[in-house]
Amino acid sequence: MAYQPPTHRVERSIRATTGARLVAGVDEVGRGAWAGPVTVCAAVTGLRRPPEGLTDSKLLTPVRRTALAEVLREWVTQHALGHASPREIDQLGMTAALRLAATRALEALPERPDAVILDGKHDYLGTPWRVRTVIKGDQSCVSVAAASVIAKVHRDALVAELADTHPTYGFETNAGYPSPTHRAALAELGPTEHHRLSWAYLDALPRWRHLRLPSHRDAMAEESLEDSGQLGIF
Template sequence: MPYEPPTHRVERSIRALTGARVVAGIDEVGRGAWAGPVTVCAAVTGLRRPPEGLTDSKLLTPLRRTALAEVLTGWVTSYALGHASPEEIDTLGMTAALRLAASRALEGLPDRPDAVILDGKHDYLGPPWQVRTVIKGDQSCVAVAAASVIAKVRRDAMLAELAPEHPPFGFETNAGYPSPVHKTALEEHGPTPHHRRSWAFLDALPRWRHLKLPSHRDALAAEDLEEAGQLGMF
């Protein structure tokens, strides 16, 4: 299906209105997963022409996404990744965990950004960062699209590395997200140390329900659980 390539329109607007020199695009991956960290990439791209085919990582095939990520890591001006662990997600709730992961990514950049373009409608970052939220920013903004691809490829690789430790769960293919294989493995084996034990999927597993931790029903987590429910996983 054809799509419009991302542009620097939002970044140019921010630069013109605020005088910002360094503008970072950030995107997350893993928010709706049952296992693994939530990962945020912060990417600074300047105003150069992006690589051919750049778009939201979800619109790319795995092979194309991996190849593009290799190009992007050398093309961007700078990038950094931040993660929040399953334990941090359980303890803090998803909104605070995203803020933590994003802050780690932004603080990992060599130059502190003057402004941030954040994918979506929720500003989970807040002060002291100057944030512009953009719905579908991973499709329309070059820096956010680049962050989207790098974050997805890196997190998928992290989950694939965990797969040999937990073969029944299919982490190498589902990256910790809901899937029939993942659900069957949970029913038979219970959660691994990499699962988010405050999440509602444990409510549907009578053998393992006693392992569930108190949940944090913040706005973002509620959206994630609703989306997973629509997939028929609960």
């Protein structure tokens, strides 16, 4: 399929139908990782033409993604990042941790947005925010795509720094996600303070299974990433 650049169609629609002046696109990264925080970026863009090649961060090479993030940080009108730590994820469950990270990002913006576009089909943010969910918003909405790239590059760099003190786990390349190096290090050395201890990967590690914390029932953790393309509504 040919590349289709994201547009401001949803942002314009929200402004026209609700009178919202400031619309923030929000996307997260790190939900499926075993280590490191979940990170959310909130980005506000002007309605001008976005940088060339902007799309979902997962569709970009690391080199292109890093270069684009540098451009985007200057191009967006404003942006902010929020995190929920591994311990907060263990204590709250992923949905509540996402809400916490997103709230931190939105409240860190210089101006409070009038409306929020969330990537995906689940509104994990809720009141008091005015939210529209957009499936594959990181490919179709300029503000969400920008948030996607900025969040991914920021979190990857954050987790890569953990390799300085935990060099065996491959954090500099796997960003805390499962990989052969990561799995081997866990089997030999066990989880670090940066790992999520309520996650099921510990069940497969006989030496470290006793460290697992009670897990939360969380519908979002079971959500398929293969979404199909419909807009949510306010």
